[in-house]
Amino acid sequence: MNTFEYLLQGFAVASQPMYLFYALIGVTLGTLVGVLPGIGPALTVALLLPVTYQLDPGGSLIMFAGIYYGGMYGGSTTSILLNTPGESASIVTALEGNKMARAGRGGPALATAAIGSFVAGLFATIALAFIAPYIVKFALAFGPREYFALMVLAFVTVSAAFGDSTLRGLTSLFIGLALAIIGIDQLTGQTRLAFDVPDLLDGIEVTTLAVAMFAIGETLFVAAQGKRAPDKVEAVKGSLWMSKEDWKRSWKPWLRGTAIGFPIGAMPAGGADVSSFLSYSTEKQFSKHPEEFGHGAIEGVAGPEAANNASAAGTLVPLLTLGLPTTATAAIMLAGFQQFGLQPGPLLFATNPELVWGLIASLLIANFMLLVLNLPLIGLWVRLLTIPKPWLYAGILVFATLGTIGANPSVFELGMLLTFGLLGYFMRVFGYPIAPVVVGLILGPMAEQQLRRALAISQGDFSVLVTSPIAAGLLLLAALALIVPLVLRARGRGDVLTKMATDED
């Protein structure tokens, strides 16, 4: 049998009514648990995995796929509506999505996220079925120096994408980089800047920082303005559904997001957060409405949401072909496979084709179910925003706090949440962008570790950084991204760039 026949057979199994029902239950459970703040897809899957053990292998895989995709999607709902990203991959979604929600465009934001996730899930799952073996070869060509070059590219494009003042953007970025140093250094096992506080040994949790900066900082900012604050929150303005214009502005970002997310997700040290950042800065480059970025640009939701879903499918590439779980979620999936005595790895496609193709077909079906379930729910979700402002913000505070405590039950963590919330408030007051702090915390350690690994392997010879074609190519791209805007500015198009800049976030 060839690939296509296997896939059809997988569909034949997965589309039995009982299995469709399992898929629906999985998607519903996944979305409901995923919506809770502080609970990312990994924990959702870990909590719900035992539920699937009671079923036969086919039903179990299908329900599992539903939970996985449902959990991924549920996280973006809270990011968009409440500005409380539950995991690092939906931080970017919160940036533009929450602005849209507060401008009465929560409906289109949720819709473009849902459809974008669907499109990305569809294409990425198909790619998984057909080109997994080639993608994995490409991903393995990435060693420490190539990752370092990729991080440099991400730094350059992402820091350029936020804020109007380079100085302020860089200040924020360096606050993030400084926070990133805290904790045990992975390469030597020594602690840095932890001041003998055990809670700091593992560094600062990205979601704690993001929720504090976005949700708590925002709440304080609104509260501090009191009655003077313009009543910005409008639940619904215009259509609840995406307009023709929205569609036109969304479809390209969906595809670009997929193209960025899938290969990066397949890389053992890539991940959904890096791909969502890269997608965001790409969309800002390509957008015809760059001035809307920071004020709720639909491209800024469509692209990153597609990217993080595509990269979720991408993580299945090393898992299925190499037996290599590259994320916590994938590690739990591995446990799910082992439940049936399966050992994912290079031989899996050859020894157990039915189950592999069954899983891939299930993913496609779960993806479709997710769309069916979520589009009608958008109207309901958006109504959250009609809650009077004091209640809404009080609710956000409660949810942010609960989420943090739920993910890590510790008083110190709660203290950090409040401290960073205050920092976020003051940064807002003085007009410093917030996103670069979070970006610094996420990308800083990756860049540092990969650079040091590359140099350790070469025993201190710096030339290794540019002697690989992939690394050299990526660094060249980064250099272009740095120089081109300078040239444009020099040629008198500076005002365009200023217009692109934003005053908030």
Next chain:
Amino acid sequence: MKQFFLASILAGAMALPAFATDYTILAPAGPGGGWDQTARSLQTALQDEGISERVQVVNVPGAGGTIGLAQFASQQKGKADALIVGGYVMVGAILTNKSPVSLQDVTPIARLTGESVALVVPAASPLMSVADLVTALKADPGSVSWGGGSAGGVDHILAGLFAKAADVDPTKINYIAFSGGGEALAAILGSQVTVGVSGYGEFEAQIKAGTLRLLATSGDARVPGADAPTLTEAGLDVVVQNWRMVAAAPGLSDEQKAAVTADIQKLATSKTWQDMLKTKNWQDTYLSGAEFDAQLAKDISSTEAILKDIGLVQ
């Protein structure tokens, strides 16, 4: 009648704890890792075997398990229904992090599973045997890069012990720490590092598919089905095993400790648990009581010695 019925249910519900303990298991790591999987397997097996009515798993991640350990030791004192999962990695982490709380502050119950650490090279590597690796290491210790899990963990310790046994200064080894066996595997497959060190299970599929060559395993016996010597057989006096254990809260009475030990013993010999070990490819290394205490003390002192040799602990 109806009230009597309700009352009997209530009485029954209240009487239950007398027969079975509702355990809470702390996994001192995030969901997905080895300790989390151990805790969740324990949960399923304890429930399915009827040893415990309801078992909860709590994740407290961080710093090689020492954060969870510290929380467990201070909050669960004297509670007979609290368990924590741990292992060899914790022994190293307690030392490198100068953790104020150690395994002496909890009540170790039993070692449950174990895994040999494997030394592998990519299929295209010129290194064919342990002897080749020793020769390369003696010629230029820095040119041999070892890719494995986090610094100070069992993989790093094995690299240090290997160098020491081969008469090479262990401070000279070029160990490249990755966030886990998975990321290290990618670097080994991509020939980014000379030799890979990680749990045998992480490499098994690749070894069988012929993309990695197994040089040796680190346990006291060969891994069943693996075509490679132990390090001892290859002429190096090194035995290391990455084991996982379960411990109870500090301050238990002797009766309480005996009850928990009996429950775990029942679990370890049950069919559910044995089947789980098979599907997860975990080796059964069950050891409890005084024998386990002695083995634990031995592991701690040898780990401390090698971490000092590598220079991670002063």
